Amino acid sequence: MLLPKFQYHEPKALDEALTLMGEIGEEASVLAGGTDLLVNMKTGKTAPGHVVSLSRIEELRGVGRQQGTLTLGACVTAGELKEQEQIQAEFNGLCQSAGSLGSPLIRNLATVGGNIVTARPAADLPPSLMAYGASLLLKKKDGERLLPLETFFKGPGQTRIEPEEILCAVILKEPPPYSGGGYVKLGVRRALEISLVNVAAFVALDGPSGPIKEARIVLGAVAPVPLRAPSAEAVLMGEKPGDEVFEKAGEAAAKDSKPIDDFRASAEYRRDMVKVLTRRALKLAYEEAKLREWRRWK
């Protein structure tokens, strides 16, 4: 398949890229991993006049930790997320979602920033990033802003990013003690698969064995954007963690979801699976909370 012609830009520094986007942002597509943009260009879905590649900008590729926050450069790949030891130790739910994305070959190209700005309702990373309370650092030539990921999506493929802006980093607060996250994806096969449903969960406990003092559940592929499940979270608050309350939270999450019928699955099936996956994601989150605590004392 031929790619349509375009003018190619390869800025070496972020400042240069931001200036460029200020000039041509309306006609430009940003190229990061290319696993989405190049496919859409090959299949004729988009034909940008300009392509601005971020692949030479070192400052977008790093993982940094300071003052209780973890900063992921927008061009960190899903493969790097999955393999990074500090992310495995503190954000296991994020590793699980990174490991569910595409295939090993795709993960070596696809970036965290790309998986966010493409705003696909079934994407793997946004639900778990939202469960960990992530914020986005968006920059343009004459300014920057920090936006909670939760408010970033408007609909399938639609976000609050402005044409001249570049998503530069994803910022995560280090999770408190006695907390953990989990991610579960349901697809027909295990690789190169679009989620039928995915669920990310985060719980923080008030001490080693509960009760739950903070809970976030995010449902993917059951609404136009990744969806918080407020009534499921309310079920969990103040309760001791365990199978019984996780089951009830699953039932509440199913009611919170707004799935549609399509060729991949019926809405009814998706709603049922929200219940099952929420229970499993909570179990994973609770297990991670226990494991992190155990590591702290070891």
Place this chain on the structure above:
Amino acid sequence: MKTLITLNVNGRARDLAVEPNRTLLDVLRQDLELTGTKRGCDLGECGSCTVILNGKPVNSCLVLAVQANGAEILTIEGLAGPSGLHPVQQAFVDKGAIQCGFCTPGMILSATHLLQKNPKPSEEEIRTALSGNLCRCTGYQKIVEAVQSVGERDQG
């Protein structure tokens, strides 16, 4: 407008002038005549275009040649040494892990990368590492056995 780039392919620096809308896959096959890297779906689904780019296996159909400027690239042609086939290639031959052969270059490169990181992988780890490479002859069992046999041989 063409851009001048250098690709370090199989240990050799290759200077090229390419249009920015050409993929690494097309430049490898058409300009460098390295046709061992196959074009299957051309959309990142099948893995037949797998190459090792700066130490990591990727779909070369989803990388622009200009993005690979300066990169180290290993294709299937660069795997065999002066003394003959690479152990993974030999294992595929010995175990009958090749049917039509179209997926084989990608399978072998993904498997070689896995074995470098993890010399004795479990079946599960092998299947995960190869999950981006499709075999439409569905000869997966023998492919997994071939990769396992390399791990076992190195152990003994």
